[in-house]
Each structure stands twice: as structure tokens, then as C-alpha cells.
Amino acid sequence: QVQLAESGGGLVQPGGSLSVSCAASGGTLSIFAIGWFRQAPGKEREFVAAINWSGGTSSYADSVKGRFAISRDNVKNTVYLHMNNLKPEDTAEYYCAARLRSIRTDASEYAYWGQGTQVTVSS
Numbered sequence: 001q002v003q004l005a006e007s008g009g010g011l012v013q014p015g016g017s018l019s020v021s022c023a024a025s026g027g028t029l030s031i032f033a034i035g036w037f038r039q040a041p042g043k044e045r046e047f048v049a050a051i052n053w054s055g056g057t058s059s060y061a062d063s064v065k066g067r068f069a070i071s072r073d074n075v076k077n078t079v080y081l082h083m084n085n086l087k088p089e090d091t092a093e094y095y096c097a098a099r100l101r102s103i104r105t106d107a108s109e110y111a112y113w114g115q116g117t118q119v120t121v122s123s
Contacts, residue, residue, distance in 0.1 A: 001026055001027065001112070002024050002025070002026050002027035002028075002029070002032070002098060002112050003024065003025050003026045003027075003112070003114075004022055004023070004024055004096050004097070004098060004112055004113065004114035005022070005023050005024075005025070005114055005115065006020060006021065006022050006094060006095065006096055006114045006115065006116055006117035007020065007021050007023070007117055008020040008021050008117060009094060009117030009118045009119045009120075010118075010119070010120070011120045011121075011122065012086055012119070012120070012121055013086075013121070013122070013123050014086060014087060014088060014121055014122070014123055015085055015086065016086050016121070017082070017083060017084045017085075017086065018083050018086060018119060019080055019081065019082045019083065020036075020080070020081045020083070020094055020117055020119065021078055021079070021080050021081075022034060022036070022078065022079040022080070022081075022096030022114060023076075023077060023078045024077045024078070024098070025077075028074075028077065029072070029074060029077045029078070029079065029098070030053060030074035030077075031053055031100065032053060032098035032099060032100060032112075033050060033051065033052050033053055033098070033099050033100070033101065033102060033103040033104070034050065034051055034070075034072065034079040034096055034097070034098055035047065035048075035049070035050035035051075035096070035097045035098075035099070035103065035104065035105070035107075035110055036048040036049045036050070036070060036079075036081045036094060036095070036096055036097075037094070037095045037096075037097060037107050038090075038092035038093065038094045038095065038119075039092055039093050039095070039116075040091060040092040040093075043092075045095070045107050046061065047061050047105040047106070047107065048060070048061055048064055048068065048081070048094070049061065049064065049068055049069075049070040049081060050070065050103035050104065050105065051070045051071070051072055051079060051103065052102060052103050053074075055071065055072045055074075057102075057103060058070050058103075059103055059105060061105075063089075064083075064090075067083065067084050067085045067086075068081060068082065068083050068084070069081075069082045069084075070082075079096060081094070081096075083119070086119075086121045087121060088121050088122060089121075090119065090121050091119060091120050091121045091122070092118075092119060093116040093117070093118050093119075094116060094117050094118075094119050095113055095114055095115075095116045096113075096114045097110035097111075097112060097113045097114070098110060098111065098112040098113075099111055099112075
């Protein structure tokens, strides 16, 4: 069973950049579509971005389009979320999740989840 682990979160100033990673163990990531989701305190988990198994198709939430980029390296068994021009409203726990077949924006469609990494945008 594949296990996911996020890393790279931290504190960044508004307008800054940060990249978070999602590494897989116990299986190959290359057969999975990967989604990034986030959850702020008191709010529901929301879709951020997703990428298909090959990296040829991706999808973004409107709130991050043009600022965030998702990519993957199947040799390294890792998916990345590159975040630019960060805003205080991007502050949240960021989770990666995996599912077979095509990408989805609904968190309930993903079977495997990491533990999350905190991203805080503040001056």
C-alpha cells in the first residue's frame, strides 16, 4: 500500500515563494493521479491542484491559478507544488493525496493521504 509524506512547509512572507513535496513509499507513484488539498483552521478541506500519472494533465483551483504549479518526477517518486506570490489566505495545512486513474477535484475520490505540512504566510 502506498504511503505519502509531505515536506517543505514553513513560514513565508506575503509575496514570497515556497515549494512543498509529496514523496511516496511502499509503492510507485507513477500509476497514481496526485492531488494537493489544503485546510485552514475552521474551514473545510479544499482542492488546490492535481496532476495525472504522466504529468501531462493538471488542474488548479481558481484561487491559485497562475500562482501555483504542480509537477512530478516519477523517477524520484515525488510530486511537487510550487507556490509563488503567496498570500495570507494561502495559510493552511497542505495535504497530498493519491488515486488511480484520472484526476479529480473532490477529496472523497482520493484513497491515500499524507499527514500534511503546514504553510504559513505572514509578515
